[in-house]
Amino acid sequence: AQSVAQPEDQVNVAEGNPLTVKCTYSVSGNPYLFWYVQYPNRGLQFLLKYITGDNLVKGSYGFEAEFNKSQTSFHLKKPSALVSDSALYFCAVRVSGSARQLTFGSGTQLTVLP
Amino acid sequence: EAQVTQNPRYLITVTGKKLTVTCSQNMNHEYMSWYRQDPGLGLRQIYYSMNVEVTDKGDVPEGYKVSRKEKRNFPLILESPSPNQTSLYFCASSLSFGRTGANTGELFFGEGSRLTVL
Numbered sequence: 001a002q003s004v005a006q007p008e009d010q011v012n013v014a015e016g017n018p019l020t021v022k023c024t025y026s027v028s029g030n031p032y033l034f035w036y037v038q039y040p041n042r043g044l045q046f047l048l049k050y051i052t053g054d055n056l057v058k059g060s061y062g063f064e065a066e067f068n069k070s071q072t073s074f075h076l077k078k079p080s081a082l083v084s085d086s087a088l089y090f091c092a093v094r095v096s097g098s099a100r101q102l103t104f105g106s107g108t109q110l111t112v113l114p
Numbered sequence: 115e116a117q118v119t120q121n122p123r124y125l126i127t128v129t130g131k132k133l134t135v136t137c138s139q140n141m142n143h144e145y146m147s148w149y150r151q152d153p154g155l156g157l158r159q160i161y162y163s164m165n166v167e168v169t170d171k172g173d174v175p176e177g178y179k180v181s182r183k184e185k186r187n188f189p190l191i192l193e194s195p196s197p198n199q200t201s202l203y204f205c206a207s208s209l210s211f212g213r214t215g216a217n218t219g220e221l222f223f224g225e226g227s228r229l230t231v232l
Contacts (some may be wrong), residue, residue, distance in 0.1 A: 050219065104157040
């Protein structure tokens with residue numbers, strides 16, 4: 001079975017400060033990891049993914065994520081938060097070479113305070 | 115413009131009254147899927163389709179039906195809705211989900227359909 005945990009329901013950060021949204025996963029095999037963002041009253045949008053290669057992955061809107069195999073984590077980061085980054089963030093995982101579908105975490109609400 | 119279109123966006127209905135939520139994509143994607151989003155539970159997959167006439171159950175298929183007669187359309191059918199199906203529903207598509215290689219299955223989502231069953 002595969003699973004994703006987002007341990008924080010809510011993350012608050014001041015504008016201009018760095019932000020981190022945490023994600024840990026559990027799979028049997030090599031993971032494909034994704035981050036999606038959901039703005040109010042909108043569908044989810046793809047942010048970035050880790051498939052293989054460099055552990056630091058860069059994505060849209062200045063976000064990046066670091067894959068850590070030993071800690072089975074894929075935390076989302078941004079050096080300087082914007083108020084417009086306030087949204088609901090979802091981590092997702094699937095196993096490479098498998099037809100099994102994506103499993104999503106429960107989501108983390110990020111609020112960037114002006 | 116590449117997009118996934120869901121209709122209706124909002125619907126209030128009563129228990130037992132059959133309804134269909136339509137989903138259409140214009141990207142020639144093989145893979146399509148339905149999710150429901152509930153507070154604290156994230157997104158849970160209802161049904162998915164790897165291609166025309168190929169559908170399979172996700173994690174929470176009870177009370178739902180789907181069909182995939184054409185590549186672009188993947189309607190979600192609630193034959194006899196109940197209040198526990200009150201939720202926010204998302205349709206998503208991807209080019210060729212499930213294969214190894216270059217495509218790794220990023221999903222394109224519709225805007226969502228908020229359903230209330232009284």
